[in-house]
Amino acid sequence: MKQTMPAPSQAAEQELAPTPLQPIPPGPVPQAPPPRERRMIGITIDGQPVSVPEGSTILEAARKIGIDTPTLCFLESLTPVNVCRVCVVEMEGSRTLVPACSRKVEPKMAIKTDSERVRLSRKMVLEFLASSVDVSTAPQFAGYMERYDAKPERFGRNADTVEQPIKIDNDLYVRDYSKCILCYKCVEACGVDAQNTFAIAVSGRGFSASIATEFQVPLPDSACVYCGNCIGVCPTGALMFKSEYDMRHAGTWDESRQQQTTTICPYCGVGCNLTVHEQDGEIVKVTSPLDHSVTHGNLCIKGRFGWQFVQIEPAEKQE
């Protein structure tokens, strides 16, 4: 009769120290704790009933039923600051219009997003901004102005503007505050919402308010660490990659000839997603997807600006 070795008991096996020679057996698939249950809140928007989890905003509820609400100072990854007022909606029982981007839904709210009052308010916001600010490189503006029939020129040629000289004080990005609508997104991205560097804030009051470094010092003298996360959130092109600025200046910037490809940063091990914008075989700028769990659209100086090494001339490389 064949002798068989008795199988080691499970307990004895567990006493064995792990050895690199043997793979560790798989365990249970790790689970995140279930998210807190949120009750659903029912409201009506433009007569349509919609139900969203408690804590959602009117903007989220409107988007759920396909109502397109204009936004300028809002971004999913930033805390709403309610400054641009372009997303305002009419709420039954409220004396004033309310900002859809930050106002949380409450049971039985009745919202109008396209009433005469809302349309007029949005039109006025767009006209005030576009009459005082250069919105020529703000991608959303033209569509919004057409939609609300905004005519900024009606304030006349003498309407005051925020026009000022462009600030070019480093090789990575430029600041053209003639294009700034004071949406605060850059301040938020530089502050607690992402970078926590606090290099910039709003300085001055009223019409002379502007985004500034401390004492208006040039960027290289400021706390700026050139992560470019402010550029990533700027809705008007006031903050622009130097590479893009130079190409626009030379008349060679052409988005119709550009391709975007998402890849992974070549530097540290965090695994940041980089969206490479390519034109005519060259990298012209680098951004990051807002909805990726690693970056939430944010990068550091190396990821955002550290790509020159792939497109230097061979002669230079040999030096």
Place this chain on the structure above:
Amino acid sequence: MILLWGSNARETHPIFFHHVLKGIHNGAKLYVIDPRRTSSAQWADTWLGLDVGSDIYLANAMAREIINSGLENTKFIEHATSGFEAYREHVQKFTLERAECETGVPAAAIKQVAHAYAGAGRAQLCWTLGITEHHNAVDNVVALINLALLTGHVGRYGSGVCPLRGQNNVQGGGDMGAIPDRLPGFQHVENDELRGKFEKAWGTKIPATKGWHISHMLDAMERRELTTLYCLGENPADSEADRHRALKLLSGLEFMVVQDLFYTKTAELADVVLPASAGWCESEGTVTSSERRVQRVRAAVPMPTGVRDDTEIIFDLARRLGHNWGEPKAECIWNELRSLSPMNAGMSYARLEEHGGMQWPCYDEQHPGEMFLHGRLWHDPLIGPRAPFSVVESVDPVDALDPQFPIRLTTGRRLDSYNTGVQSGWLNSPLRHEEAIDLSPADCRQYNLHEGDKVRVTSRRGSVVAPVRFDSGLRPGLAFLTMHFPDQVATNDLTIDAVDPRSGTSEFKATAIRIEKCLEQ
């Protein structure tokens, strides 16, 4: 609670640190253990400025305090660990008072961090090269793992141990078996059954014993056992500790091939240079990040003329050696890997695309990937072997301080630069100044130095000249340099190649130096 040990993540892993900052804003406590008061330490609730190389002393003293205060996780220790009794006995000699003398950290601060770590509902213990670039790197790591086992801060949602990897695919290199004792998927080359699987798939014999780390390769060059080198995407002529020795050994090779984007210092020594494409934007493939997330890299721009994809070069080389592997296709190579590496089996290109990358292990196409490891240790009954406590002694750095070499030089990265500067050197960073040696203001007073003064920095192996910069984050007796500008300041002329025999890492973090003001300024 987040414990950052030997890591300046604010500068070296900036986007990871964004997540830390979110935690801080949500009420998490941050403790930073680092000889320097770095920009990461400035965010800490408490910074523990320990002396370079005293990490094990500190960890063992924390363990003693946790055990003697009854804060250890008895249930977890009994359920999932082994060797606790020996460990408990061993750490008894690491009293708070002695630890204060040995580490330079006040006893009260050690007590505070021990209680905070053991008492936290969830705690992450993260480290970087401050732990691993030592001659006793593996001991340092297991000293930290001991703490996680002691408190049960491992294998649970929100609790874990986390080495922050320094390069975009250094984890992936390990995953793919680019380490001396492993085949892809961390399958041990000395396990006959596992090796047999690869031999069968590849139709060839694989050497049954482990190979060499890079530091062991240098030793083998010295013994003339290693005479030919094929070096891909690495610049050891600048990056190795004790560079003079490395240069001599690399120059003495009979034959060296370098495959790189650039004509690096190493390429200058090569017999053949193969110009390669930039893997992250000119090629297709995958990389694995620090959180074990496998993600796709994609060709975004065409590669320059005269340059070829790494896999094309390797396939061509194989063809010249008489093996036709067909045409290289990144996805086919990946699928072959999936068929051999169980931890990657479920990660098809389609799924990587769909999920924005996936974390290994991912055993099949229904498996979601795992957001943390070691959950098995909490399973009842325990799955797999127990996790062992390790008894580790604290050993001083090899390069000892003495009156001739009284200052401790440590090294690291700055925010806008990377390793030997091969890539980052082309970035025109407004943050960048001339490479300088950072010294504490107190030392500068003692040596009568002003910012910008040139000093001669000398170690037992070499000497360099560098301008001085004040850094109030440095304690007296501590200096800091980077490897980023080897043409300005060849820091590795100073460093010591005392190597951890198990990890193969040199002790870049601890060099004994002296400084003298240059007469010619």
